[in-house]
Amino acid sequence: xxxxxxxxxxxxxxxxxxxxxxxxxxxxxxxxxxxxxxxxxxxxxxxxxxxxxxxxxxxxxxxxxxxxxxxxxxxxxxxxxxxxxxxxxxxxxxxxxxxxxxxxxxxxxxxxxxxxxxxxxxxxxxxxxxxxxxxxxxxxxxxxxxxxxxxxxxxxxxxxxxxxxxxxxxxxxxxxxxxxxxxxxxxxxxxxxxxxxxxxxxxxxxxxxxxxxxxxxxxxxxxxxxxxxxxxxxxx
Amino acid sequence: xxxxxxxxxxxxxxxxxxxxxxxxxxxxxxxxxxxxxxxxxxxxxxxxxxxxxxxxxxxxxxxxxxxxxxxxxxxxxxxxxxxxxxxxxxxxxxxxxxxxxxxxxxxxxxxxxxxxxxxxxxxxxxxxxxxxxxxxxxxxxxxxxxxxxxxxxxxxxxxxxxxxxxxxxxxxxxxxxxxxxxxxxxxxxxxxxxxxxxxxxxxxxxxxxxxxxxxxxxxxxxxxxxxxxxxxxxxxxxxxxxxxxx
Numbered sequence: 001x002x003x004x005x006x007x008x009x010x011x012x013x014x015x016x017x018x019x020x021x022x023x024x025x026x027x028x029x030x031x032x033x034x035x036x037x038x039x040x041x042x043x044x045x046x047x048x049x050x051x052x053x054x055x056x057x058x059x060x061x062x063x064x065x066x067x068x069x070x071x072x073x074x075x076x077x078x079x080x081x082x083x084x085x086x087x088x089x090x091x092x093x094x095x096x097x098x099x100x101x102x103x104x105x106x107x108x109x110x111x112x113x114x115x116x117x118x119x120x121x122x123x124x125x126x127x128x129x130x131x132x133x134x135x136x137x138x139x140x141x142x143x144x145x146x147x148x149x150x151x152x153x154x155x156x157x158x159x160x161x162x163x164x165x166x167x168x169x170x171x172x173x174x175x176x177x178x179x180x181x182x183x184x185x186x187x188x189x190x191x192x193x194x195x196x197x198x199x200x201x202x203x204x205x206x207x208x209x210x211x212x213x214x215x216x217x218x219x220x221x222x223x224x225x226x227x228x229x230x231x232x233x234x235x236x
Numbered sequence: 237x238x239x240x241x242x243x244x245x246x247x248x249x250x251x252x253x254x255x256x257x258x259x260x261x262x263x264x265x266x267x268x269x270x271x272x273x274x275x276x277x278x279x280x281x282x283x284x285x286x287x288x289x290x291x292x293x294x295x296x297x298x299x300x301x302x303x304x305x306x307x308x309x310x311x312x313x314x315x316x317x318x319x320x321x322x323x324x325x326x327x328x329x330x331x332x333x334x335x336x337x338x339x340x341x342x343x344x345x346x347x348x349x350x351x352x353x354x355x356x357x358x359x360x361x362x363x364x365x366x367x368x369x370x371x372x373x374x375x376x377x378x379x380x381x382x383x384x385x386x387x388x389x390x391x392x393x394x395x396x397x398x399x400x401x402x403x404x405x406x407x408x409x410x411x412x413x414x415x416x417x418x419x420x421x422x423x424x425x426x427x428x429x430x431x432x433x434x435x436x437x438x439x440x441x442x443x444x445x446x447x448x449x450x451x452x453x454x455x456x457x458x459x460x461x462x463x464x465x466x467x468x469x470x471x472x473x474x475x476x477x478x479x480x481x482x
Contacts, residue, residue, distance in 0.1 A: 152354055155390060
């Protein structure tokens with residue numbers, strides 16, 4: 001069989017990319033990287049793709065942490081960014097370190113001990129985005145300016161005073177309101193194979209320190225950036 | 237000569253075509269030349285097990301199959317909408333439980349479902365929509381990113397639930413527990429709207445899964461039992477285009 005016939009047969013069976021016809025889908029591109037509890041001066045995002053190891057958590061990144069399959073570019077697809085969202089994400093209890101995960105009432109007692117620092121996290125930092133090494137966005141206090149636009153609606157937060165821990169409990173979070181999201185108008189296009197860098201930087205000193213703040217352990221927090229918008233990809 | 241039993245008795249026809257036309261006239265039939273469209277949310281509930289699960293698969297069962305009822309799903313076929321085109325307007329994901337025991341809370345993580353909302357399965361996972369073996373959506377933390385629209389229940393509480401004093405001079409508080417906490421993950425404005433809309437054509441296969449590739453997230457709330465299951469519910473809100481009946 002000639003190779004052209006073989007290719008035609010494969011295309012007939014599996015489909016193939018049509019590079020002259022493109023389709024667009026709503027598709028958030030996202031990346032989460034672990035925050036160093038001792039504080040940071042800079043954190044790079046969209047740098048470690050799926051299958052790579054997060055340098056702080058030392059865990060392999062999956063689709064839960066990132067949509068990226070390569071570092072710093074979207075490969076053969078384009079991304080039209082209409083919203084920039086950030087997410088200071090306190091990991092679920094099951095993924096917190098020992099000391100926290102095995103504390104039966106941690107959510108209503110000693111988790112409060114990190115909320116002051118968490119609030120500091122939400123109020124500090126500078127988000128910078130470079131495309132093909134050119135600066136496109138520099139946004140201060142990104143967790144306030146560019147909230148995730150999703151989250152929990154807490155109507156009543158309980159408190160418990162048990163075993164002498166604390167007299168109150170606190171839970172902080174970013175704005176869950178969709179109308180607070182940072183919209184890009186005009187939208188920003190990152191073309192196929194364009195490289196880009198995303199950094200969270202602290203120019204006013206080291207970022208907040210979370211070392212041993214919760215039940216003598218350091219809480220696990222991921223920093224996420226989401227480019228919501230449209231994936232532009234070849235039809236098949 | 238064809239004979240057929242109708243509500244009016246046995247009727248004889250000269251050929252099968254004549255019989256079919258008569259039946260269609262009597263009972264209606266699918267007219268594939270004429271289509272109508274309606275707003276139709278398609279939903280699918282699956283149990284979220286106590287220990288967590290690597291993958292939850294939605295829209296893979298139909299009512300009547302095993303213990304699945306119309307409360308769980310309104311799908312006509314597993315992983316397909318059958319003879320209907322579905323234009324997806326939004327995808328929504330939420331938690332469902334029959335009994336939310338507000339009175340169970342005594343200050344520990346296990347005594348309220350709020351724990352699962354602020355620090356449990358809601359805070360993880362990735363939603364994958366695949367149509368004809370091609371990925372059409374990958375969404376992180378979908379309970380948060382794509383919550384169910386509509387009005388959420390409102391619960392307001394105040395005052396202590398438990399207050400225990402220890403004898404001494406002066407008396408001191410040994411235990412103080414407030415009223416139950418409450419939170420929800422829903423809201424019309426937070427809905428994940430597909431723009432442009434995505435059409436799944438008749439008989440096309442699709443799958444919608446909630447995956448936890450970074451590890452299981454067990455249920456925290458002890459309210460969840462074998463008779464009070466915690467379920468994840470996915471909704472595909474759509475304009476469904478189906479053949480008219482003549």
